[in-house]
Amino acid sequence: MADEMALLVADVYEAAGALRRLGERTARAEGLTQARWQLLSVVSETALTVPQAARRLGVSRQNVQRLANDLVACGHAAYMPNPDHRGSPRLELTVHGRDALARVTARASVEHAAVFAALPAPEVARARALLRLLLSELDRHDGTPPPSAR
Template identity: 60%
Template sequence: MSDEVALLVADIYEAAGALRRSGEATAAAEGQTQARWQVLSVVSEQPMSVPSAARRLGVARQNVQRIANELTKDGLAVFTANPDHRTSPLLALTSDGRHVLEAISARAYASHRRIAARMPEADFAAVRTLLHSLTRAVRQLDQDDPDADRPATGRHPH
């Protein structure tokens, strides 16, 4: 069974790479990168601090800060005062930023429709169910003992 898990993990990484390349091409068609698209998207519903956006995206705060600075320089986002934290402003989209995000999203939707046309809808539901179960299992394992699967030499002293 562990061989099947290893093969599944390899397949997931391969699929993630293909989706990442597709996302990069989608964003590039609007003069953006996938990373910029993700930051535009995460702050599109409501302004958010850089640390909050980074946590939501699961990436380093420094990367989001760099991208946020680029987006503001390009007029796609602005920093506004954060009433809850004086030193951590909120990042919000400008109307140009909303327009770019809408254009990228429309391209992504068209791409998703083309992908969906190549596979039965039931397959998507089954894969999503499996991925949710896998994610839950990995998170539970990490919560039980995050160092359990590391070799003894790689363990951090407590």
């Protein structure tokens, strides 16, 4: 069992790397980086402060601040006043940012459909269920609240 667990972890890292490379190529085709794409996506439903976005993405506030400034500089996002905290404005997508996000998301859908076409849907669902279970166990192990409580 220990060998299988180690191999599963290695496979997950390998798959994550391959998906990251695909994401970078997809984002680059639309003039973005994957990191900018992720930040556009995370603030697409509701404007967030940089610290809120960093928590959602699981990365440092400093990294998100740099990305947010880049998105504002290229017109994809704007800082809006935050009535709850004057010193921490909310990052909001502009029309230009929403258009960029829609284009890269559409391109990603085509890419994902091509990749997943060779995989049986029931197997994909089982793999996803197993990964969700693994994530729950990892969260429980390190004391992280479940996603519904975050």
